[in-house]
Amino acid sequence: MQLPFPWAPAPASMVAPPAIRVTGASLHYHGHPVFDDLDAEFAAGSWTCVLGPSGTGKSSLLRVIAGLAADASGTVTTADGAPMRGLVGFMDQRDLLLPWLSAIDNVLIGARLRGEHPDEERAAAVLAAVGLGAAKTLRPAELSGGMRQRVALARTLMEDRPVVLMDEPFTAVDALTRIRLQELARTMLAGRTVIMVTHDPWEALRLADCTQVMTGTPARLLAPTVVPGLSPRDITKPKIVALYRDLLAAMDGAP
Amino acid sequence: MNKLRSVGRAAITAIVALAAWQVIVSLTGAPAYVLPSPARVAVAWVTRSGYLLDNALVTATEIVAGLLIGGTLGIVSALAVATLAPARRWLMPVLVVSQAVPVFALAPILVLWFGYGMASKIAMATLIIYFPVAAAFLDGLRRTEPGWLDMARVMTGNARPxxxxxxxxxxxxxxxxxxxxxxxxxxxxxxxxxxxxxxSGAGLGYAMLHANGRMQTDLMFAALATLAVLALAVYYGVDWALRRAISWQPDSAAIFDQQGS
Known part of the structure; x- marks a missing residue:
């Protein structure tokens, strides 16, 4: 297979994408347990979708893995016990673009924050790869919702982390844009360890190598389901439709 | 087109106000030392324009110096309070108390300390400017979108605050x-x-008091009008500079802007 862009699947600069292990994670919200002593494992270099109804704690789990949940207990490491520091990139449902920066400066914000030399050439190439080569000097207010989310994807790609966490990154855009963004993300993030939170089983079945359903209070993760075939998939195939029914039943709390 | 229309509206409002003023003067027959007619004020404004301009320059200098010093102090204080825990503990009470003392009540003391010259007026302007700048900037620094901070935390590993x-x-x-x-x-x-x-011995406030003491009410009104023009110029000058500096903020509308203009 010809790689569309040199950095798309596991570039040389990046360490091999690790598997991720969450051990004994507990998080309480206003005295109520979101999850308690939760264990989870996410396969190396594969795309996992965490599914579940709203408010089960999917986003909280993602924040725990990203190191953003200060009040959570438990450990998050790679499968061989190494710390997660510097391995993770994060993409939120909101684009979180800084409104005072142009698209390219938004893509470069990570380098600036770390005090590294901002590689404008590569940033321009990444923007071009997500189809925004002509828009790199525009500010977020001048871009459509789909374009902004593509800038956010470019920013995530620019960070070049082996692990990418995504919290419903494509829910805020219209259906057609969502499908294009999904395909783009799938191509560009191939080979990385991706954990994507979604409440949409169709999205999970289109994109994921593996799905995990999160349900209950305190929440727990059900056994992972491997989705057969190469993604992005045709979700009208009977096998996928059957999986869809299973996922819905699992999310609904059926045994 | 909209701009032209709003200028036109302002002009009409001014003409109506001046006409009303003239009507009140004619109807009541108020003596010129109580309420001079607009025409008399205009004459005073033109004949004493050199005097008014000199005094306006003094007041303008005081205002601009106050804005620079008070603005700088306000910005530095807000930054310190927002980012350094000791500053938060030590400076925050000062910030609050600086507003509990009415600044006007300090004016005589400031004149006593800094003399009749410009310094006491600059100090006064600085004091009155300091708090709104410090309070507003501090508020802004505290309300950073949490998502941006999370993003920065993931990007830097929380290592570069x-x-x-x-x-x-x-x-x-x-x-x-x-x-x-x-x-x-x-x-x-x-x-x-x-x-x-x-x-004081100079400035538009001085000119007003001086004219008042000599029953030159027309000159007093002329000084007042000059002060109004100066205040508007300062406000719109600052507003213009801020709009240019923060062009990405679409809602940075001036306080005095009319709806839909």
Whole structure:
């Protein structure tokens, strides 16, 4: 297979994408347990979708893995016990673009924050790869919702982390844009360890190598389901439709 | 087109106000030392324009110096309070108390300390400007979108808080700082004029008191009009500069802007 862009699947600069292990994670919200002593494992270099109804704690789990949940207990490491520091990139449902920066400066914000030399050439190439080569000097207010989310994807790609966490990154855009963004993300993030939170089983079945359903209070993760075939998939195939029914039943709390 | 229309509206309002003023003077037959007619004020404004201009320059200097010093102090205090825990504990009470003491009550003391010259008026303007700038900027620095901070935390591993201040928190707080500076620009002339009233030998506040003492009410009105023009010039000058500096903020509308203009 010809790689569309040199950095798309596991570039040389990046360490091999690790598997991720969450051990004994507990998080309480206003005295109520979101999850308690939760264990989870996410396969190396594969795309996992965490599914579940709203408010089960999917986003909280993602924040725990990203190191953003200060009040959570438990450990998050790679499968061989190494710390997660510097391995993770994060993409939120909101684009979180800084409104005072142009698209390219938004893509470069990570380098600036770390005090590294901002590689404008590569940033321009990444923007071009997500189809925004002509828009790199525009500010977020001048871009459509789909374009902004593509800038956010470019920013995530620019960070070049082996692990990418995504919290419903494509829910805020219209259906057609969502499908294009999904395909783009799938191509560009191939080979990385991706954990994507979604409440949409169709999205999970289109994109994921593996799905995990999160349900209950305190929440727990059900056994992972491997989705057969190469993604992005045709979700009208009977096998996928059957999986869809299973996922819905699992999310609904059926045994 | 809209701009033209709003200028036209302002002109009509001014003409109506002047006409009403003239009508009141004619109907009541008020003596010129109580309420001079607009024409008399205009004559005083033209014949004494050199005198008024000299005094306006003094007041303008006091205002601009107050804005620079008070603005700088306000910005530095807000930054310190927002980013350094000891500053939060030590400076925050000072900030609050600086507002508990009525600034006007300090004017005589300031004149006593800094003399009859410009320094006491600059100090007065600085004091009155400091708080709105510090309070607004601090508020902006505290309200950084949490998602941006999370993003920065993941990108830096939480290792470079100062870079986050520089690249995220300060730029994000600029619109708030701008509203503080706009308020400051609107109140700055008050500080300077109060200072001049308490004791001075120059400035528009001095010119007003002086004219008042000699029953030159027309000149007093002319000085007042000059002060109004000066205050508007300061406000719109600051507003213009801020709009240019923060062009990415679409809602940075001036306080005095009319709806839909």
């Amino acid at each position: 100062w870079a986050v201040v520089r690249y995220v928190r300060v730029p994000a707080a600029l619109p708030a700082l701008a509203s503080g500076l706009r308020v400051a620009a609107a109140v700055a002339p008050i500080g300077a004029v109060i200072g001049e009233w308490v004791g």
